[in-house]
Amino acid sequence: MTAVPLRPVRHWIHATQSSHRERGATLSNVYVGVLFVAIVVAMFKEQLTKIFWPADPSLSALGSVSVAVICGTLLLLSLRRLGPITLSRPASYFLLTAPVSRRRLLIPSVRIAAAAAALAGATAAFAILGHAGSRDTLPDLLIVIGALAGLLVYLIAALAQSASQGATLIDRLASLALAIGLAELVAEAAGWTPPTLPGPPAATSLVPLAGALTLVLLLGFGLLVRGLARTRNDRILESAKTAGTLFDAAFGMEPSWITDMVERRYWANRRLRSSHLLRVTRLPVLTAQDLLLTGRRLPRLFWLAGATTLPLLLTSAPYWLLAIVLLYATMTAARTSTGTIRTDAGNPVLSRLLGLTSRQALYQRAWVPAVLAGVWATAALGLLQLTGNLAPGPWWALGIALAPVGAAAAIRKARTGFVRNDLLPLDTPMGTVSTGPLVNSIAGPDLLLLGLPTLLALAQNNPLPWTSVILQAAIAVMGARAYLNATTAETRTELTPR
Numbered sequence: 001m002t003a004v005p006l007r008p009v010r011h012w013i014h015a016t017q018s019s020h021r022e023r024g025a026t027l028s029n030v031y032v033g034v035l036f037v038a039i040v041v042a043m044f045k046e047q048l049t050k051i052f053w054p055a056d057p058s059l060s061a062l063g064s065v066s067v068a069v070i071c072g073t074l075l076l077l078s079l080r081r082l083g084p085i086t087l088s089r090p091a092s093y094f095l096l097t098a099p100v101s102r103r104r105l106l107i108p109s110v111r112i113a114a115a116a117a118a119l120a121g122a123t124a125a126f127a128i129l130g131h132a133g134s135r136d137t138l139p140d141l142l143i144v145i146g147a148l149a150g151l152l153v154y155l156i157a158a159l160a161q162s163a164s165q166g167a168t169l170i171d172r173l174a175s176l177a178l179a180i181g182l183a184e185l186v187a188e189a190a191g192w193t194p195p196t197l198p199g200p201p202a203a204t205s206l207v208p209l210a211g212a213l214t215l216v217l218l219l220g221f222g223l224l225v226r227g228l229a230r231t232r233n234d235r236i237l238e239s240a241k242t243a244g245t246l247f248d249a250a251f252g253m254e255p256s257w258i259t260d261m262v263e264r265r266y267w268a269n270r271r272l273r274s275s276h277l278l279r280v281t282r283l284p285v286l287t288a289q290d291l292l293l294t295g296r297r298l299p300r301l302f303w304l305a306g307a308t309t310l311p312l313l314l315t316s317a318p319y320w321l322l323a324i325v326l327l328y329a330t331m332t333a334a335r336t337s338t339g340t341i342r343t344d345a346g347n348p349v350l351s352r353l354l355g356l357t358s359r360q361a362l363y364q365r366a367w368v369p370a371v372l373a374g375v376w377a378t379a380a381l382g383l384l385q386l387t388g389n390l391a392p393g394p395w396w397a398l399g400i401a402l403a404p405v406g407a408a409a410a411i412r413k414a415r416t417g418f419v420r421n422d423l424l425p426l427d428t429p430m431g432t433v434s435t436g437p438l439v440n441s442i443a444g445p446d447l448l449l450l451g452l453p454t455l456l457a458l459a460q461n462n463p464l465p466w467t468s469v470i471l472q473a474a475i476a477v478m479g480a481r482a483y484l485n486a487t488t489a490e491t492r493t494e495l496t497p498r
Contacts, residue, residue, distance in 0.1 A: 005100075053130035058316075061197035063188055064132045069181040071124040072153050073174045075117060079157035080171060082246075083239030084113040085231055092240040102229040106236075110224070114154050121150020141206050148213040155220040161239070162224070162231045179306060189312040190387045253437035254419050256342075263339050270296070285354060286340070286364035294337045294368055304333050304372070308379040315389045323458035326380060327448045330402055333376035334369035334410035341365050341414040345495040358495050359488035366407050366484065373406025374399060393464025398454055401473035404480035405450045412483065413444025415495060450479040 041048065059067065086109050087096065095105055125146020129139050160167040188194055242261070249257045283291070294301070307329065314322045344351060344361060351361045378399030385395045423435040453472040457464055488495070 052127045057131050059131040060194050062194040064128050066181040066184040067128050069177055073178040075120055076153050076157055076174045082242055084157050085161055086239035086243050089240050089244040092237055106228045117150040117154035118147040122147040145210055151217050158224050161235055162227050186309045186312050189315055284364040287367045290337045290368040311380050319461050320459040323455045327451045330373045330377045330406035331409040334373035334406040336372055337368040338410045338414035341411055345415045348494050351493050357490050358492045359490055362484055362488050369410045370403045370407035374403030377402040391461055391463045397469045401469055401476055404476040408480035408483050409444050409447040412447050416440055416443040450476050
């Protein structure tokens with residue numbers, strides 16, 4: 001088979017696409033995008049300055065290293081999920097198997113992703129320098145090293161995608177490094193005094209480091225470009241589907257597509273075998289199914305258990321912010337087992353086979369999310385109190401009282417369905433706002449208003465009486481029961497999106 005030059009093919013595709021656009025439409029989009037970023041930066045200059053360059057930096061030297069590790073591992077894991085060697089879906093469908101140069105076909109994605117990784121590394125380095133104690137020491141050179149570190153992370157992710165072995169090991173090492181970095185920050189927030197590290201490196205050591213990183217990157221990218229043609233088709237197609245789904249979700253404002261993609265990919269990459277519950281055969285059948293599926297997601301359960309310590313990182317923030325994050329995290333913990341509710345809302349065939357009404361099915365599905373929400377909130381509030389960040393009182397009992405709130409919010413979020421784009425938009429001084437995505441994003445978190453007593457108790461940070469716990473439990477139980485009864489019926493099987 002004779003290879004066809006790729007440049008004429010790309011030129012024809014671009015010309016065909018441009019023929020369906022108005023003249024200057026692409027340039028206009030670029031201009032609008034750059035202008036939008038400039039306006040946002042000008043409007044929120046003070047807020048961005050507080051985030052990236054606060055007046056009172058409080059990050060320790062070891063904390064700076066931990067934040068750098070966290071940023072690097074998050075970038076690596078993100079690139080591993082996106083590809084990073086990818087194509088657009090039309091190009092992957094029509095050009096991946098065509099007689100064109102595979103290397104020239106994939107190089108544009110390498111350039112774009114590498115530039116994005118370098119920008120992310122430079123931004124992270126700038127933010128870390130802003131929060132560190134000594135930020136007047138060679139900031140420009142350190143930002144350049146941050147950009148080079150971002151390129152190194154991209155190179156590792158790209159080589160892991162092209163390699164036939166070692167990708168799983170890299171992902172696990174990145175997850176372990178992320179956990180260690182978060183553990184160090186949590187330990188500092190809990191009162192641990194980190195050891196004193198040497199001061200910032202001198203220019204005589206930073207310049208050779210930057211040169212060595214540059215040399216390693218040149219050799220690594222040369223090796224990567226030479227091996228681009230050997231990248232497997234299934235991995236390129238998988239990354240193309242991921243990038244296309246993210247673009248569709250952003251363009252169509254439909255986050256459920258991402259959730260569905262993550263669920264399908266998770267279960268598709270697992271080897272399942274039959275299992276049964278021991279000594280709990282008297283559980284309702286749908287509750288038992290949720291319990292089995294939750295048990296198959298042990299990695300997520302471990303991360304949820306570790307996440308109970310993350311509210312300690314917000315102890316220096318306003319208590320109302322801590323309360324909002326705690327309520328939203330409780331709903332997130334409850335959403336671990338709500339994938340079945342989303343499936344039932346789309347196709348209630350299981351409920352029909354079992355002869356269950358929508359109310360019976362939803363009540364059976366609510367038990368596991370309630371337990372997860374209650375356990376997580378109890379552990380998080382207990383750790384906050386043990387570390388002395390909360391006033392005296394039975395805060396652990398308040399976590400148990402939040403269980404129905406987290407379960408009801410997670411169930412409502414799982415039943416939201418697709419975004420309704422037929423709703424009338426709102427005209428505001430800042431422009432037109434689509435109400436469909438707005439309503440879809442609020443559905444679920446709106447039921448967190450049932451946790452208003454907890455929000456007020458945490459915001460005031462006064463000693464907690466048992467009456468507040470009883471009040472929160474009563475509001476949570478009555479509110480969750482009212483929602484389940486109002487959105488279901490004894491004569492209907494379908495779980496309509498509510």
